[in-house]
Amino acid sequence: MIRDIKDKYIRMPIQVKASFWFLICSFLQKGISVISTPIFTRLFTTEEYGRYNVFNSFLSIVTIFVSLSLAGGVYTQGIIKYENNRLVYSSTMQGLSVCLVLMWIVVYVLFHDMWNRMFGLTTIQMMSMLLLIWTSSVFGFWAAEQQALFKYKALIVVTLVVSFLKPVVGIVFVMLADDKVTARILGLLLVELVIYTGLFFIQIKKGSKLFSKKYWMYALGFNLPLIPHYLSQTILNNADRIMIERMTGTSEAGLYSLAYSIALIMTLFNTSLMRTISPWIYRKIKENRVGDIASIVYPTLAAIAIVNLLLIAFAPEAVVIFAPIAYYDAVFVIPPVAMSVYFMYCYDLFAKFAFYYEKTNFIMTASVIGAVLNIIMNYVFINMYGYLAAGYTTLVCYILYSICHYFFMKKVCSRYCDGIEPYNLKKIVGITIIFLIAGSILFATYEYPFIRFCLIGLFFATIIFKKNMIVNMVKEFMILKNI
Structure with a gap:
């Protein structure tokens, strides 16, 4: 019976295997998050846990303005629309994402006191937020490309490693720090910077191009509205x-x-x-x-x-x-x-x-x-x-x-x-x-x-x-x- 199941799995088309493993991976990722939540609620006071969730709420909103959600529908569609030049399209989207984040970092630095008061966050937390937006975009571009090409193995490995490291590093940081909220945020940022930065350079190397007026204008024209x-x-x-x-x-x-x-x-x-x-x-x-x-x-x-x-x-x-x-x-x-x-x-x-x-x-x-x-x-x-x-x-x-x-x-x-x-x-x-x-x-x-x-x-x-x-x-x- 096990051999029959194995043979059927081997004969499965790559698209079916990809769908299956994407689903399993998503559940494992969610499962690790669910398991870690009770741990953090015990490491945080209720006030600290509330502050951390406020940070996540702001992160969701600010991400829309900083990243323009370029790693979403416009990227998936672009892969199909420009499939003959997919590698260049992908690398230029990474380039546009970097440009947007750097622009907002400059805007933040110039008026950081105003932004800190508006959001009720510290400078370290605000800078971490902007960098987390960049790393999330990097992964979003790479993951969408892997899924469109049904290359599920690398995506599964990266997703599970990151999903495991985030709570582990976060627990260690929170236990050692006085400012537990900032420690939790920095733990997330450290893991994403270490893992996702490599994905950024992989796509840049393959496309060998950061700027394309054609692709930048297409993406901005599509997503700004x-x-x-x-x-x-x-x-x-x-x-x-x-x-x-x-x-x-x-x-x-x-x-x-x-x-x-x-x-x-x-x-x-x-x-x-x-x-x-x-x-x-x-x-x-x-x-x-x-x-x-x-x-x-x-x-x-x-x-x-x-x-x-x-x-x-x-x-x-x-x-x-x-x-x-x-x-x-x-x-x-x-x-x-x-x-x-x-x-x-x-x-x-x-x-x-x-x-x-x-x-x-x-x-x-x-x-x-x-x-x-x-x-x-x-x-x-x-x-x-x-x-x-x-x-x-x-x-x-x-x-x-x-x-x-x-x-x-x-x-x-x-x-x-x-x-x-x-x-x-x-x-x-x-x-x-x-x-x-x-x-x-x-x-x-x-x-x-x-x-x-x-x-x-x-x-x-x-x-x-x-x-x-x-x-x-x-x-x-x-x-x-x-x-």
């Missing part, structure tokens, strides 16, 4: 926790944060699948074969629905594993947030067309609408129903966000794809309705464990009974993807 989009996404992901803390209290914010963090573990599936199929989708759009895309998308959409249903099904057990019984009420937030994760995948599928044809105004409009609506709905419904309402406002916002991107996709396809639409709306709506109904039924059984486990058992029995059909779907998926 997207700043409101990326900023809005950050608000959409963080505003609820901030507003809960201000409107209902720190304890409620902690409960919501736990549920949100558990639910967002499922985004690992989103990321793994999307990173695998994104280059393929862009290539199909480039070849004007958008009709081929749906056959790949429907199975992935169903897969995302299933993994999120499993989380909803086992949410009570997940909360018990992740936290003491005092946090149990967080379980009631998980279903709507898990459903939101499904719609995060949906909108990304629709937005691919606006990204490819550089219709950044569409992307920005949808993101701003989602963020503003989230803030307004949070303010109204948290006041009325408490912190639990934030989970549902998040779900509603992501549903509307997906709908906006769908209609913008229709506009783009009408203009650039000869009117051919890649997806059958009835099929997507059908998958979505089944997902929402199944998730709601599971949610309703939280107080009836016997019924819930019967439903779970029925689900797994169906999977076993339909095993051959599922295997055939996977085979068809690989064939259609030209694997």
Whole structure:
């Protein structure tokens, strides 16, 4: 049996192996982070832990302005768009990233007292933040290239080494230092500088070019209009926790944060699948074969629905594993947030067309609408129903966000794809309705464990009974993807 499994693995296409290992790697990375969190909460006082998380919040926001998120969609698309000159494109993106960080370092140094007061951080912490933005961008460029080329071995090694070293070095630094918050930040920076700097020089050496007016103008022209989009996404992901803390209290914010963090573990599936199929989708759009895309998308959409249903099904057990019984009420937030994760995948599928044809105004409009609506709905419904309402406002916002991107996709396809639409709306709506109904039924059984486990058992029995059909779907998926 082991030999059969080994033989099947050896015969697997590189794309399938890559998807599998990217997913495993992501879970191991997240697992190491989860394991280390209780250690740091015991090394920090509550005030120190709060200051460290404030630093991370600022880091997320400042990253958008300093890096312009160049290692995201514009880079992945550029690899396909300029695949004949990919090495030069990659090295010049690294060059642009360095230029942006150096520019912001100069701006910071000239007015450092003002920036320190504004953020409530020290000079060392602010400089560390800027350098962390650079190292994250370096890794983002390199990792995206590895994933697009299905070179999973090097990426796995680098990711796991960094994931292991960050908490280990951080623990040592924090135990030896008086300023534990700065020590934790410097521990992260040291690991990333040592490991990621090498990746920077690898891409620079291969491309042998730091500056290209053509590629710099393309990247800046593409991403500058997207700043409101990326900023809005950050608000959409963080505003609820901030507003809960201000409107209902720190304890409620902690409960919501736990549920949100558990639910967002499922985004690992989103990321793994999307990173695998994104280059393929862009290539199909480039070849004007958008009709081929749906056959790949429907199975992935169903897969995302299933993994999120499993989380909803086992949410009570997940909360018990992740936290003491005092946090149990967080379980009631998980279903709507898990459903939101499904719609995060949906909108990304629709937005691919606006990204490819550089219709950044569409992307920005949808993101701003989602963020503003989230803030307004949070303010109204948290006041009325408490912190639990934030989970549902998040779900509603992501549903509307997906709908906006769908209609913008229709506009783009009408203009650039000869009117051919890649997806059958009835099929997507059908998958979505089944997902929402199944998730709601599971949610309703939280107080009836016997019924819930019967439903779970029925689900797994169906999977076993339909095993051959599922295997055939996977085979068809690989064939259609030209694997």
